[in-house]
Amino acid sequence: MDRLTLRVPPDLIRRFDAAAASKGGRSRLLRRLMEEAAKAPFPEPLQAPSGRLEAKLGLRLTFADLAVLEREAASRGQSRTQxxxxxxxxxxxxxxxxxxDEAITFVEVQRELRRIGVNINQIARALNTAVMEGAVLDLEVAQLAAYSTEIRAHLIGVRDAFEGNLAYWAPGP
Structure with a gap:
């Protein structure tokens, strides 16, 4: 359903609300006036399209709750709706x-893991194709182990970040 937003002076809205009170309220009276003005019946509501549905949810909160919600949302860089x-x-x-900010950080971690993966592939390819002796081979194997440790640390960090995120959204005690 389409929505119409209209700004009117406070005195006019008070008078309109008084008139609309006996006619089913503001929205009903506005619809009736629009139908009369258009000289056409109000069409039946359209069926929601199949597939992805989007709906709107309205909430009424106390001013105190709204203030807390706005502070919490702002601390995460989000609007209250987000x-x-x-x-x-x-x-x-x-x-x-x-x-x-978290999404950007996550993308950066993914990029870093890809970079490390490319390096590991290069090292593995070099180990498979080259004949290396003694210290050179030991150095390459050590570098491969260092990359493996770095990947594990990043994966633990990602897991911890996701667990922390889920804990944030979980109900309180």
């Missing part, structure tokens, strides 16, 4: 919900 959607998705799907 924060609320992330909370709902985290609880519904049990997957991490990354804020913009």
């Amino acid at each position: 924060w609320a959607v992330a909370l709902i998705r985290a609880r519904l799907h049990g997957r991490p919900q990354l804020n913009p």
